[in-house]
Amino acid sequence: MSMATPxxxxxxxxxxxxxxTLFNTLTxxxxxxxxxxxxxxxxxxxxxxxxxxxxxxxxxxPGTYSLTAYSVEEVVARDxxxxxxxxxxxxxxxxxxxxxxxxxxxxxxxxxVPMIIALNMIDVAQDRGISLDAQKLSALLxxxxxxxxxxxxxxxxxxxxxxxxxxxQNAPWDPLYISYGEDVDLAxxxxxxxxxxxxxxxxxxxxxxxxxxxxxxxxxxxxxxSKADPVxxxxxxxxxxxxxxxxxxxxxxxxxxxxxxxxxxxxxSVLRQEVITHKFDIDRLHASDRIDKVLTNRFMxxxxxxxxxxxxxxxxxxxxxxxxxxxxxxxxxxxxNLNTLLPDGHLKSMLISGVIDGMGGVLGFVPLxxxxxxxxxxxxxxxxxxxxxxxxxRVFRIFGLHGSSVMAYIVSGGIAGGCxxxxxxxxxxxxxxxxxxxxxxTVSFMNCGAKLPVLxxxxxxxxSRSQAQLMFLLTLLAWVVALTAAKILRxxxxxxxxxxxxxxxxxxxxxxxxxxxxxxxxRTWQYIKKAGTTILAISILIWAMMTFPGLPQSEEENFSRQxxxxxxxxxxxxxAQQLKEQLAAIDTAQAGSTLRHSLAGRIxxxxxxxxxxxxxxxxxxxxxxxxxxxKEVIVTTLGTAxxxxxxxxxxxxxxxxxxxxxxxxxxxxxxxxxxxxxxxAPCFVTVVCISRESGSWKWGLxxxxxxxxxxxxxxxxxxxxxRLMGFAG
Amino acid sequence: xxxxxxxLFIIVACMFFIGRRIRSQLGxxxxxxxxxxxxxxDKSAKTENCETKPPPPLH
Numbered sequence: 001m002s003m004a005t006p007x008x009x010x011x012x013x014x015x016x017x018x019x020x021t022l023f024n025t026l027t028x029x030x031x032x033x034x035x036x037x038x039x040x041x042x043x044x045x046x047x048x049x050x051x052x053x054x055x056x057x058x059x060x061x062p063g064t065y066s067l068t069a070y071s072v073e074e075v076v077a078r079d080x081x082x083x084x085x086x087x088x089x090x091x092x093x094x095x096x097x098x099x100x101x102x103x104x105x106x107x108x109x110x111x112x113v114p115m116i117i118a119l120n121m122i123d124v125a126q127d128r129g130i131s132l133d134a135q136k137l138s139a140l141l142x143x144x145x146x147x148x149x150x151x152x153x154x155x156x157x158x159x160x161x162x163x164x165x166x167x168x169q170n171a172p173w174d175p176l177y178i179s180y181g182e183d184v185d186l187a188x189x190x191x192x193x194x195x196x197x198x199x200x201x202x203x204x205x206x207x208x209x210x211x212x213x214x215x216x217x218x219x220x221x222x223x224x225x226s227k228a229d230p231v232x233x234x235x236x237x238x239x240x241x242x243x244x245x246x247x248x249x250x251x252x253x254x255x256x257x258x259x260x261x262x263x264x265x266x267x268x269s270v271l272r273q274e275v276i277t278h279k280f281d282i283d284r285l286h287a288s289d290r291i292d293k294v295l296t297n298r299f300m301x302x303x304x305x306x307x308x309x310x311x312x313x314x315x316x317x318x319x320x321x322x323x324x325x326x327x328x329x330x331x332x333x334x335x336x337n338l339n340t341l342l343p344d345g346h347l348k349s350m351l352i353s354g355v356i357d358g359m360g361g362v363l364g365f366v367p368l369x370x371x372x373x374x375x376x377x378x379x380x381x382x383x384x385x386x387x388x389x390x391x392x393x394r395v396f397r398i399f400g401l402h403g404s405s406v407m408a409y410i411v412s413g414g415i416a417g418g419c420x421x422x423x424x425x426x427x428x429x430x431x432x433x434x435x436x437x438x439x440x441x442t443v444s445f446m447n448c449g450a451k452l453p454v455l456x457x458x459x460x461x462x463x464s465r466s467q468a469q470l471m472f473l474l475t476l477l478a479w480v481v482a483l484t485a486a487k488i489l490r491x492x493x494x495x496x497x498x499x500x501x502x503x504x505x506x507x508x509x510x511x512x513x514x515x516x517x518x519x520x521x522x523r524t525w526q527y528i529k530k531a532g533t534t535i536l537a538i539s540i541l542i543w544a545m546m547t548f549p550g551l552p553q554s555e556e557e558n559f560s561r562q563x564x565x566x567x568x569x570x571x572x573x574x575x576a577q578q579l580k581e582q583l584a585a586i587d588t589a590q591a592g593s594t595l596r597h598s599l600a601g602r603i604x605x606x607x608x609x610x611x612x613x614x615x616x617x618x619x620x621x622x623x624x625x626x627x628x629x630x631k632e633v634i635v636t637t638l639g640t641a642x643x644x645x646x647x648x649x650x651x652x653x654x655x656x657x658x659x660x661x662x663x664x665x666x667x668x669x670x671x672x673x674x675x676x677x678x679x680x681a682p683c684f685v686t687v688v689c690i691s692r693e694s695g696s697w698k699w700g701l702x703x704x705x706x707x708x709x710x711x712x713x714x715x716x717x718x719x720x721x722x723r724l725m726g727f728a729g
Numbered sequence: 730x731x732x733x734x735x736x737l738f739i740i741v742a743c744m745f746f747i748g749r750r751i752r753s754q755l756g757x758x759x760x761x762x763x764x765x766x767x768x769x770x771d772k773s774a775k776t777e778n779c780e781t782k783p784p785p786p787l788h
Contacts, residue, residue, distance in 0.1 A: 346736050347736060534746075534747070534750065537746045540739060540740065540743045541740065541747065629747075688755060
């Protein structure tokens with residue numbers, strides 16, 4: 001029998017159980033899979049066609065540990081199940097860690113949703129000497145259980161056949177009833193009866209499940225309940241208060257703890273019935289644990305982490321040097337050819353100064369970005385990044401942040417090259433609103449991929465001998481500043497208690513070469529695409545702002561008069577070389593004056609009233625304003641500004657060479673600019689995301705003002721301090 | 730003259746493109762995040778993102 005409409009299958013399970021991998025295997029999609037928990041914060045949909053021709057919509061739900069609304073993922077997953085009522089839920093479990101994974105499974109069973117358990121990573125479990133009896137587990141839980149290996153696709157055909165079979169049965173939801181002991185059971189019974197009698201939210205939830213959520217203190221359910229019927233809600237709250245008081249008095253515990261204990265008790269009782277057997281001694285350390293003994297060691301771990309970080313930068317800057325120089329040479333050649341081919345005028349100026357010298361500056365760093373992403377992909381796919389998060393968790397607590405914030409920081413560019421936008425989204429995993437907000441407001445301090453070309457340009461120009469070491473120090477600086485800012489926020493506007501956190505460590509996996517190439521290419525392609533679209537458009541607009549309205553007529557005439565006078569006096573002296581030099585000086589003065597008179601020039605010059613403190617001239621000011629649109633624009637704007645000021649058509653110096661020759665630039669100015677770029681206002685898209693995620697534009701605006709003020713202070717300290725110490729040349 | 734017309738056309742096109750991006754950002758992009766940053770927007774043509782309820786406000 002073929003089904004007329006596509007069936008809906010939801011993939012649910014603990015974080016890092018392999019949901020996204022299975023989703024990709026089934027749908028042929030290439031959703032990003034990270035070897036760390038919390039990759040999926042939103043649900044995604046894909047299509048699947050059965051061999052019989054039936055079709056299914058596969059929904060990848062965010063990873064959750066429970067169905068109680070503690071975090072956004074749990075709310076997303078639960079709301080989906082309640083509102084959309086999928087035909088089948090495939091509960092993906094990590095077979096090597098079954099006991100903990102079945103905690104969520106029992107909640108699905110209590111919820112009553114038609115479910116299949118997929119025992120994923122069965123190969124990893126076998127390597128660890130764990131043997132599982134899927135049939136026995138299926139018989140005990142009364143749901144189909146299918147062993148699979150999501151990465152290779154093994155067992156997925158059987159899994160989907162079982163899902164189709166279950167969907168065809170179209171059986172009514174059948175909740176499992178677990179006994180929670182006399183006191184809780186009695187309260188549950190009373191509450192369920194009251195819920196049934198009054199029809200209290202029964203169109204969405206089963207009465208006993210609803211009562212259970214009340215006892216677990218589920219804030220979302222209680223909020224909905226108080227809106228639906230305040231009277232019944234009040235009665236239920238009263239029962240909860242009574243049983244809580246009784247449990248506290250008699251057992252010194254809370255209902256939610258009793259419920260969790262009984263759920264684990266239920267799981268243990270199932271597993272003990274020869275469902276799971278350990279071939280080896282259970283205490284024997286498997287490979288991942290042995291590696292972790294060294295890599296996450298309290299003393300050696302952080303040292304190894306710093307070594308890995310430094311190694312990554314050394315690798316990136318050493319091996320990308322040659323291809324970066326090829327790119328620079330190519331853009332120089334292109335610029336020189338266009339210069340000879342095109343007639344003088346605005347179009348030529350736009351193509352050379354706006355497009356090639358502007359956007360080319362960003363594209364020139366493609367090899368560097370590629371090498372950096374390749375290194376990061378190795379760390380990520382192997383599972384080492386999760387260890388970095390684990391080690392940083394200890395530090396984060398000191399600064400009033402939650403362990404879950406670590407991943408948001410790393411995603412934002414904790415090891416350089418990330419993006420603050422997914423970092424902001426990753427903060428959704430935080431349960432405490434204050435910790436979440438502190439994370440949202442500080443993730444943008446990390447060195448995202450857009451800041452990389454700016455940092456690479458300035459470090460290559462002024463600190464070429466120790467580029468990797470400086471990048472390493474700048475990474476540490478980003479962490480120190482972000483954590484300090486978080487601490488300041490947690491002590492002032494976001495004061496509050498810290499919440500506990502348990503970090504799980506996924507097993508180490510050998511990254512596949514294909515996986516590394518896909519990850520590297522996907523990220524590099526995004527960089528190229530952004531440079532060719534958004535950055536190109538902004539670059540052209542900034543060129544226009546730097547070109548128009550141009551010099552007033554009187555000024556133009558003034559320069560023409562000067563040229564005539566010099567030419568006339570040179571005719572008498574007959575010194576051709578001197579004439580050439582004098583005319584070139586007038587050309588340079590006119591180009592500079594035109595730039596100053598342009599719209600951008602006027603804005604930049606007006607900003608010099610304060611920007612002299614951190615040592616920025618009007619060109620840098622314009623670049624920084626443009627950087628609010630996207631940080632790469634800083635490089636394109638500097639490229640355009642120096643290209644427009646350039647009057648010698650033979651001079652094809654790169655931006656780096658031009659900056660090195662400019663007397664206004666020196667290592668102190670460069671360092672002040674690096675610091676400012678690292679910490680000033682996040683880009684526009686990040687600000688929008690912060691506002692959206694925090695639910696208020698107030699916080700988006702706060703991030704602009706707070707970060708810019710913070711960055712200005714630091715950059716001023718660097719510049720003025722460097723000047724006082726005599727480093728400014 | 731013809732150069733100025735081409736330039737004007739390009740500038741208007743750029744303004745339109747950037748304006749559209751800003752509008753889609755402010756209006757709430759339905760893609761994974763819409764920032765087109767590396768490692769951020771890698772959605773497959775075969776997948777579509779469901780609308781997800783915004784997280785609860787933090788204030």
